[in-house]
Amino acid sequence: MEQGLLQLWASTGLYNFTFGQVAMIVVGGLLIFLAIHKGFEPLLLIPIGFGGILANIPVAAIAGPDGLLGILYQAGIETGVFPLLIFMGVGAMTDFGPLLARPSLMILGAAAQFGIFFTLFGAIAMNLIPGIEFSMADAAAIAIIGGADGPTAIYVGSRLAPDLLGAIAVAAYSYMALVPIIQPPIMKLLTTEEERKTKMTQLRKVSKLERILFPLILLLVTLLLLPSATPLVGMLCFGNLLKESGVVDRLSNTAQNELINIVTIFLGLSVGSKLAADKFLSAETLGILLLGMVAFSIGTAAGLIMGKIMYRITGKSVNPLIGAAGVSAVPMAARVANKIGLQANPQNFLLMHAMGPNVAGVIGSAVAAGVLLAIVG
Amino acid sequence: MEQGLLQLWASTGLYNFTFGQVAMIVVGGLLIFLAIHKGFEPLLLIPIGFGGILANIPVAAIAGPDGLLGILYQAGIETGVFPLLIFMGVGAMTDFGPLLARPSLMILGAAAQFGIFFTLFGAIAMNLIPGIEFSMADAAAIAIIGGADGPTAIYVGSRLAPDLLGAIAVAAYSYMALVPIIQPPIMKLLTTEEERKTKMTQLRKVSKLERILFPLILLLVTLLLLPSATPLVGMLCFGNLLKESGVVDRLSNTAQNELINIVTIFLGLSVGSKLAADKFLSAETLGILLLGMVAFSIGTAAGLIMGKIMYRITGKSVNPLIGAAGVSAVPMAARVANKIGLQANPQNFLLMHAMGPNVAGVIGSAVAAGVLLAIVG
Amino acid sequence: MEQGLLQLWASTGLYNFTFGQVAMIVVGGLLIFLAIHKGFEPLLLIPIGFGGILANIPVAAIAGPDGLLGILYQAGIETGVFPLLIFMGVGAMTDFGPLLARPSLMILGAAAQFGIFFTLFGAIAMNLIPGIEFSMADAAAIAIIGGADGPTAIYVGSRLAPDLLGAIAVAAYSYMALVPIIQPPIMKLLTTEEERKTKMTQLRKVSKLERILFPLILLLVTLLLLPSATPLVGMLCFGNLLKESGVVDRLSNTAQNELINIVTIFLGLSVGSKLAADKFLSAETLGILLLGMVAFSIGTAAGLIMGKIMYRITGKSVNPLIGAAGVSAVPMAARVANKIGLQANPQNFLLMHAMGPNVAGVIGSAVAAGVLLAIVG
Amino acid sequence: MEIEQLLMQSLQLLGLGMGAVFIILVLLIVIISIVSKIVPEEVTPPPGMIQTSVDNNHIVAISAALHQYRKNR
Amino acid sequence: MEIEQLLMQSLQLLGLGMGAVFIILVLLIVIISIVSKIVPEEVTPPPGMIQTSVDNNHIVAISAALHQYRKNR
Amino acid sequence: MEIEQLLMQSLQLLGLGMGAVFIILVLLIVIISIVSKIVPEEVTPPPGMIQTSVDNNHIVAISAALHQYRKNR
Numbered sequence A, B, C: 001m002e003q004g005l006l007q008l009w010a011s012t013g014l015y016n017f018t019f020g021q022v023a024m025i026v027v028g029g030l031l032i033f034l035a036i037h038k039g040f041e042p043l044l045l046i047p048i049g050f051g052g053i054l055a056n057i058p059v060a061a062i063a064g065p066d067g068l069l070g071i072l073y074q075a076g077i078e079t080g081v082f083p084l085l086i087f088m089g090v091g092a093m094t095d096f097g098p099l100l101a102r103p104s105l106m107i108l109g110a111a112a113q114f115g116i117f118f119t120l121f122g123a124i125a126m127n128l129i130p131g132i133e134f135s136m137a138d139a140a141a142i143a144i145i146g147g148a149d150g151p152t153a154i155y156v157g158s159r160l161a162p163d164l165l166g167a168i169a170v171a172a173y174s175y176m177a178l179v180p181i182i183q184p185p186i187m188k189l190l191t192t193e194e195e196r197k198t199k200m201t202q203l204r205k206v207s208k209l210e211r212i213l214f215p216l217i218l219l220l221v222t223l224l225l226l227p228s229a230t231p232l233v234g235m236l237c238f239g240n241l242l243k244e245s246g247v248v249d250r251l252s253n254t255a256q257n258e259l260i261n262i263v264t265i266f267l268g269l270s271v272g273s274k275l276a277a278d279k280f281l282s283a284e285t286l287g288i289l290l291l292g293m294v295a296f297s298i299g300t301a302a303g304l305i306m307g308k309i310m311y312r313i314t315g316k317s318v319n320p321l322i323g324a325a326g327v328s329a330v331p332m333a334a335r336v337a338n339k340i341g342l343q344a345n346p347q348n349f350l351l352m353h354a355m356g357p358n359v360a361g362v363i364g365s366a367v368a369a370g371v372l373l374a375i376v377g
Numbered sequence D, E, F: 001m002e003i004e005q006l007l008m009q010s011l012q013l014l015g016l017g018m019g020a021v022f023i024i025l026v027l028l029i030v031i032i033s034i035v036s037k038i039v040p041e042e043v044t045p046p047p048g049m050i051q052t053s054v055d056n057n058h059i060v061a062i063s064a065a066l067h068q069y070r071k072n073r
């Protein structure tokens, strides 16, 4: 009996906990709190936070190679399958209509990717700080946070720096949730009241054929110039083609509902399994959080500045605010642009105009990911 | 031509059948008959029965390592993934409200687990019978049938005694289906007419915040005291948090509908693949069926006796019948308690009162599973 | 910088393309065009075509062992899991009522399988043409195209001739889509106006019990006589039992909706990954396309001739047109029979009468697949 | 293997295969026919019942609302 | 292992197991009871609210339209 | 690798990366613009059509019935 009691006691959490594990369980709880109470990207942060708690339970080894989270991680993140399937679902949910109605605005989605590459430089520069040591692969994986696109960040992170994946995913989704707080001051700082008041003309109608051709054209351009981006871009295009073809609605509906939901649950838990204490509780994580914020801010600023350039070139027919939506963070960033526009002029509805740069930002960061994977990977 | 005919004849079932395979195909058919005609847990017993038939087809080797059932078994049962995902779905479907409204009734769900541990002792004692030889791991896997919870039984069975899994799963689901036949006589034997007439006061309303906190508290207590139960309890809590958080309804709906349905199909077929003749047609199976019945009965009795104790302690404000619901078998056991209560007093609606102990029984048997895995596993 | 530019340039598609890859990307685009514009089996040909494009992108290796398509292929086609799950979904969608109402018409579904075995002989005979070399396994895999049943063709193809799988699947689905063009001339050639005018008496009602028993009887006959067909037939029966049992609607609905949709997406992409230039752009593919057409035509003719025999035997109570539906291609072939029947006699509704031979053709080709797997596999 | 042998074998397969297909389907016809005579006829026609419930606007409306509710919940 | 040893061990497991089950569930009772006192009561009852929204045709209609819109987008 | 080298390399990546992003997106702008001129305009506006069909009770009723039918089949 005594022996059994001792065996049972030696198997309790109380007996086995390390400080790091306790701290990470608190972090997991904090993510869940932010997700539920503050509405921070709950679809991802609840599974990630819960996965983080499960991964830090002593004895149970749920994140180990034979545990549920470890098995899911191996099957879906290590292989890249989960983020690619999410991207397919995103494609099936995305309406490229606004982008097709006024394609020139895609340039805003290109400019905003400056946040990614600036941050890459910043991450390497952080090596000058003692205690922080980022390889080029680490830096690239961190920089992609500036893409403001969850599945892209997870895909690149899992390929280039799996050890940092937990922190990268948490940073990416947290900042995406924080877009309504991070972007407005930058938007107000960089634009004048007059610029923000700019009204934009209604978008033209886009034909069904243009919508069907777009994913194929996008894939074609990508495979000619940057094949390393085709896993991501390809699945986005595939999902979008399922939707726009109009002949496989049952596949499109499944891709954007049940399938993406199932994969989101698995992906979130798997990513959470990388919130292990020894990897997360380090100076690197602080660096990642800081660099992620920089990446978002610089990306927003670059989009805005390109917006101001277009405002001039087009004879004041483009509201520079929609440049901030170029970072992606769909559709939050477009909503923020709309909101700030309305503050300057209550008749100024920018939402649909901002959706073009917004989805262009998704393409832009997938292309940026392709560059990073081709050269650094 | 002759050679081809011979080759074809030598590949027929008629040529290759063994007696055991024929018998097991009959058993599979019987399970399907009981499921369809008698309504015995058809969601599990149809797939298990059909899997059993497929597994016993000669030549085809559907349950072999390269056959469909074998592949599903390896991927989902050997790893524990399927029962854990089912548990997540169960969590997303479970309303812990009645339990939170009157937490003291959880003690009934604790008492009913006595069936498990008594049966463990009984299984070891059966070794005194010649021809039966149960190891401690076998005994523990059989005992968990007394938990009256399918995924828990399959999870523990697959970990401790995979060879007995077929019989254990069949026994667990059969007895859960038989609850309306097994429990009433025990309930009438152990309670007086006066006790059964006891009305209970309406449950208080439970706030949203309490509902959200509950899965987190449950996980916290489990990880502190019994980490070995956290895979099961954790997924139950995760599913319930998805539901109660109210911010990820699409994930919660998928977890309790499409995902659990898909996994149920796969899990049933996989479990059926363990209905191999040489394992199932043995004295051990008879022992398992007998012990499973004992486990259910003793668990029911223990819950009822604890119910009688609470009846006394609380000044006749608890109807002892709801103690029988403590075995889990959600929601059948709660309905049986309600029915017997109505027989004694047509104004006596016990259903919601019995749901508290009923879901507490799920937690109780997951905890019991944790103890068995920690000490025997 | 120069080095980076060169590295990036050396990683472009433009730099790496081979002629074969370009050609296959065009083929993939053509399949997508046919699927969307002409309505050729879009549920399969859009994923297959898109998978074919992705598989032929240089550098990215999406169809390689670590790429998404390669992983899906290994997990689901190499193992046979995807076509078997599709077959389960088909079973859950199939109404065997018309077949049960007049079982004698099943003989039409048997006769139409002549297309398969004739084509097997034809494929072997093609070896006489220089440059074409089909093994017995190749010939069997090609012949199954005549079964006019997609998942059966993919299952047999993946088992017997994985290298030819891409061409086989493309041929099978293309010809299934072309049924309204291929069949009518053969139907008009082989039947007289008077025969085509034959009206058939209304089908009797089939009881629920007969419907439940049918999948079990079908499985029983198959496992006794041809166990090698039981993976396919078994999953068809399982799906149908889920549907007809009436007690597990949630499983049946999931099997015929979300689950089959998910698997269809994965299966299509995986099959597309076999559209590799070096395998597809060969004399063999031309042979496969030719033989597939032969298989369809001969199968149609054999069904019609058996239809004419039944027309005589039954005293003109069977319209020979429904014999053409015996090739399967559910429900297209039955609709074609109905349409040609209406052309001959505007009051002649053959649809439900043709559904019996039509679903019998599915069983017939699964049985034929079993023979091929047993003797050639 | 030589081509004649292969051709011979494929002819054999033709015979065996068509034989197997006919034997199994004819056996099915026989069994189904027997079963349909043994099985008692139903009083209410079940496929008709389902058909009717589709036309019944009341049920459709309620179930549509429920369906919506479940989806949007 | 001999049978007596096994029986002894299973008796131990009975004690340990039931002990663990009771300790954990009693601890839960205590914590839940404390939490239910700390958590402020809600004014509107949330489970009732959901029930009502089903009957409420307006909300169903709106959500049906939204659902359609999302589907067709 | 030394830090200066890494910094140099990351500056290169900045140039290459932004270059690639701009080239690809500008190329897309060009192609899409050309395509939009080639593609014939549609007579009936498709997104508007969908919007209308939502309001159209008839179609909704029919599709609900179809949906039911498919579910109950």
Ligand code: NA
Pocket: A146, A147, A148, A149, A326, A327, A328, A329, A361, A362, A363, A364, A365, A366
């Ligand atoms: Na972006």
Ligand code: NA
Pocket: B146, B147, B148, B149, B326, B327, B328, B329, B361, B362, B363, B364, B365, B366
């Ligand atoms: Na229990």
Ligand code: NA
Pocket: C146, C147, C148, C149, C326, C327, C328, C329, C361, C362, C364, C365, C366
């Ligand atoms: Na066929």
